Amino acid sequence: MFAARYVPGQKELSLTDVPKPKPGPQDVILKVRAAGICHSDLHVLHGEVPYKESFTMGHEACGEVVETGSQVTEKFAPGDLYAVHGPNPCGHCNFCRSGHDNLCNDPSRTFIGLGQDGAYAEYMKVPARNIVKVPKGISPEVAAVATDAVLTPYHAIKAMGQVQMGSKVMIIGLGGLGMNGIQIALALGANVTACDLKEPNLEMAKSFGVQTVINSKNLSVLEPQSYDVVIDFVGLEATFKDAQNFVKPGGTIVLVGLGSATAPVTTASAITYQIRVQGTFWGTHIEMEELYDLIAAGKIKPQVETAPLKEVNHWLHELAEGKIKSRMALIP
Ligand SMILES: [Zn+2]
Ligand SMILES: [Zn+2]
Known part of the structure; x- marks a missing residue:
C-alpha cells in the first residue's frame, strides 16, 4: 500500500510502498478516509523531535474499520467512520483510569503518527480502545482534523x-x-x-x-x-x-x-x-466524544480544505510558508 514516511535526516516525507498492517490481538485496521496535516509534522521534519527510526506520519486520522484483532469483540459496520485518539494512551495506568488519558506516560504509550506508524497511508493499525465513533453527518476530513485542531x-x-x-x-x-x-x-x-x-x-x-x-x-x-x-x-x-x-x-x-x-x-x-x-496538552477520549456531538449539532464548524495524500510534501511546504488558511486533510 502507499504510505508517506518520515525518514531520519530527510526534510521531505518518502513516498513509498509498504506492506498493509496486520492487527495485533487488540487492534483494528482502519482504511484511512482522511488524515489532517499539522504543525507538529513540521517540528519533526525540521529535526526538533529527534526520532531515530522511520515511520508513517499522520496523527489526525479518520477511517473505516476493515479488520479486527482476535480479542476485539466489538462489531463495526462497513461505512461507519471512526476517529483516532492520537495520544494513544495505554488504558490501564492511573492517568488513564482517572480519565486523564492525555497525560498517560506509560512506557507502552506511543503517539500514533509521531514515532509510530500513522495515517498518511491507505491503511493504519490502532488499538481498538483508542478509536471514537464519528456521528453520522460529519465528513471524514472534519472528523480527522477535529482529533487535534478541535x-x-x-x-x-x-x-x-x-x-x-x-x-x-x-x-x-x-x-x-x-x-x-x-x-x-x-x-x-x-x-x-x-x-x-x-x-x-x-x-x-x-x-x-x-x-x-x-x-x-x-x-x-x-x-x-x-x-x-x-x-x-x-x-x-x-x-x-x-x-x-x-x-x-x-x-x-x-x-x-x-x-x-x-x-x-x-x-x-x-x-x-x-x-x-x-x-494544556491535546485532549482526552471522553472530550473527543463530547466535541463530535457539538460538531454534529452545528455548534462548531471546523474549516477544512482537502487534497490528495500523494501531494503531502507540497502541502507540508505550504503549511510551513503559512499559506494554509485553516486546516488541511489529505485523502488517500
Ligand atoms: Zn496535530
Ligand atoms: Zn495510561
Missing part, C-alpha cells in the same frame, strides 16, 4: 481554562486552532474577544458571532486586567505579555501555542494578583 482547543478552553457560561475570554491567535477555539468558547456561553494581526482572520472570527474582534496592534484600547481567562494560541513572548496584561486578578492564562521556547512571567503581578499560568 480537541486541543476544547481541552484548553473547557478543562484547563474552566470557561463557562458568562466567562469573559480573550483568544489570542486565530489560526486553525484559535478559530475553532472561539467557536468552542461561544458554544460554552462565554463572552469572547478574539485577537490576531491578520485582517482576514478577524473577518472570519466576526462571521462566527464573536462579541469583540480586535487587531492585536490595537489592544491598548482594551481594559487591562479584565478577562477571566486568556487563551494564548501563539505562545510568543509578546503574546504571553499581553495575556498577563489582560488577565483578571485570580484569572487563568492557558498556554497552547509553542511559538517561543520560553516566555517570562512578571512575578510581582503574577504573585500579587494570584494569576494561574496553565499548560
